[in-house]
Amino acid sequence: MTGERGEQLEANLAACRRRIVEAAARAGRDAEQITLIVVTKYFPASDLRLLAELGVRDVGENKHQEAQAKAAELAELGLRWHFIGQLQSNKAAAVASYADVVHAVDRAKVVDRLARGANQGAQSSPERRLEALVQVSLDPPGTQGRAGVDLGDLPALAEAITSAHGLRLRGVMGVAPLDGDPAAAFAQLGVAAEQLRAVYPDATWISAGMSADLEQAVAAGATHVRVGAAVLGPRPAKR
């Protein structure tokens, strides 16, 4: 890779992959079973082109407008687009038209809208399935701005996803609380994943772990880690 930014991304990516390999080894897991999703939110399309050249296939975005524009501009790269942000009901159908995976499904209303979008989208075909993960809340009850469902609400939401045409239930997603113990949070997510798998055996994905806590996530069984800053550097100020 030539160019300063390309070299920086290459080195960061190598270091991040090494962290995953080492964490997997410590957990007695095969690192090949762990997908690195590079979270590119706030970074320009040029960075995604460099990442694609470096072999990255899975990218994560959390803002609809930004994700939509990048997915359109970079369509020829064949990237897998993971929408990791909170889903607003009025945007969910649009997200479903370009996303390959949505990570933060948290209510039935969004399931309906996603299904509608998945069936109408530009890439829509009878075989197209938008892969969906249920976000499980890992925050203590009563936390402000708490995202995700409680364990008790997981079965109904999972059932809504599996009965929606155009969606495929793949597993669970979680974000460790800012000031808590990530290992404990991810253990809680593991319980949810197990509960889901008992009913839906192919809902095997666990999306967990970011730049600061990917080791704990891998130790707790994460199959997909979502890493931004450790690969791209500090995020530019919010626009």
Ligand SMILES: *Cc1c(COP(=O)(O)O)cnc(C)c1O
């Ligand atoms: C931004 C974001 C990430 C990546 O966070 P980093 O700390 O930059 O690795 C992961 N998951 C979600 C849901 C995010 O919004």
